[in-house]
Amino acid sequence: PIIEVGPRTDPMWLWLRTFMESGRNRLADLGQITEEQVERFARTFEEIDVAPGMLMVTPAVLMIVAVRR
Numbered sequence: 001p002i003i004e005v006g007p008r009t010d011p012m013w014l015w016l017r018t019f020m021e022s023g024r025n026r027l028a029d030l031g032q033i034t035e036e037q038v039e040r041f042a043r044t045f046e047e048i049d050v051a052p053g054m055l056m057v058t059p060a061v062l063m064i065v066a067v068r069r
Contacts, residue, residue, distance in 0.1 A: 004058045008049065016056050020045045 006012050024041045027033045033041075048054055 002061045002063055005055050007055055010056070012058060013056055017045070017049065
């Protein structure tokens with residue numbers, strides 16, 4: 001499994017910010033969350049984005065390398 005942990009200065013933090021923005025809007029467009037939830041996600045991430053010492057943990061990814069025989 002590949003899991004990365006990084007602070008706000010890590011380039012992966014930009015991925016998280018972008019994902020949170022586009023992801024919450026997409027979920028709203030699909031009717032999966034309400035506009036109130038979109039706003040709550042936005043406020044919560046704004047708080048996280050400026051909190052000192054905050055770390056991001058990426059989702060686990062499993063890399064499998066197959067070899068043809």
